[in-house]
Amino acid sequence: METKFSPANAVVQLCMKGMAQEDSGNKEAAAEIFMQAWKEATDDFERFIAAYHFGRVQQNPAEKLEWTEKSLQCAQAINDGNVKSAYSTLYRTIAECQRELGDLESAKRQEELAKSFEGPPTDTGPxxxxxxxxxxxxxxxxxxxxxxxxxxxxxxxxxxxxxxxxxxxxxxxxxxxxxxxxxxxxxxxxxxxxxxxxxxxxxxxxxxxxxxxxxxxxxxxxxxxxxxxxxxxxxxxxxxxxxxxxxxx
Missing domain, CATH: 3.20.170.40 (Rifampin ADP-ribosyltransferase domain)
Incomplete structure (x- = not known):
């Protein structure tokens, strides 16, 4: 299955609106918009994006870990080569949270997984x-x-x-x-x-x-x-x- 990213997607637009609030220094408003995106998401692709952004603005590493893991679970449920380009980022973010929480062994495993998804693009087009x-x-x-x-x-x-x-x-x-x-x-x-x-x-x-x-x-x-x-x-x-x-x- 090929998942098509579109800037016209309603959840994508909400996340872009939330990022604009971030850029203005209003992180609380951004978090509210990202949560709205999560609530309005209708499939795993939209939930993957919304959870990633909501997790990204969490100050508590345990909460950031929880939402990033949700994002990864949704991404894995899609099983799409395009979405797999995000795996390295998600695993690395999970590792950072685990390191902050003192779980160094788990963090090391996540970092190894992140590296396994790095490399040049294999996209064949069109x-x-x-x-x-x-x-x-x-x-x-x-x-x-x-x-x-x-x-x-x-x-x-x-x-x-x-x-x-x-x-x-x-x-x-x-x-x-x-x-x-x-x-x-x-x-x-x-x-x-x-x-x-x-x-x-x-x-x-x-x-x-x-x-x-x-x-x-x-x-x-x-x-x-x-x-x-x-x-x-x-x-x-x-x-x-x-x-x-x-x-x-």
Missing amino acids: FYHGTKADLAVGDLLTPGGNSNYIDGLKMNHIYFAANADGAGLAAALAAGDGKERVYRVEPTGEFENDPNVTDKKFPGNLTRSYRSKEPLRIIGEETEWTALPAAQLQRMREGSAKKSGEIIN
């Missing part, structure tokens, strides 16, 4: 790249383009995702007035998890976002993806405009 450029099948996308998030920053990698919705979001945020386009692409060399996304807002690489120093070859064009509501997209543009020097390039 892969997508979002842009406003008018390109053709066979064209190569190469590093060196301008960042969608910081003016004047030349990117050392070319970015892509195994999620058409994520590529569509990148197209919407791309500079220019052209038509938003999502191309199907294939990497011509090695690639890695995008460090600007992985283990940042959500555990692991749920958005299946990658980058490479080698070109991407366009093999087709995707015409259907789920776009964010205009108001939410505008908030993301405004948030991006406030960032400065935060891109791992």
Whole structure:
């Protein structure tokens, strides 16, 4: 079973709202929103995300451990390769809690489990790249383009995702007035998890976002993806405009 991460998901949106409260220094409000996300979750995928975020803001290590273990149990119930990208983060968080609680032997076992899920991505796609450029099948996308998030920053990698919705979001945020386009692409060399996304807002690489120093070859064009509501997209543009020097390039 493939579990699709979508920024349009109601629980994902609640968690993003909670993280915005965190960024404003209001952790109590964030915790309330994360608990709301937990209560409104309808499946193991949503519960996995909500439990992770609620656990993350707990000050008591025993409570943080309890909620992180709940998150892991939900993730394991899904049995999805995409969600497994979060296992290392979850096991490491559990180990940190156990270490704080003095259970060093259990912490060591969890750290070993965390390491067992580390490594380069094994995603086989299909892969997508979002842009406003008018390109053709066979064209190569190469590093060196301008960042969608910081003016004047030349990117050392070319970015892509195994999620058409994520590529569509990148197209919407791309500079220019052209038509938003999502191309199907294939990497011509090695690639890695995008460090600007992985283990940042959500555990692991749920958005299946990658980058490479080698070109991407366009093999087709995707015409259907789920776009964010205009108001939410505008908030993301405004948030991006406030960032400065935060891109791992």
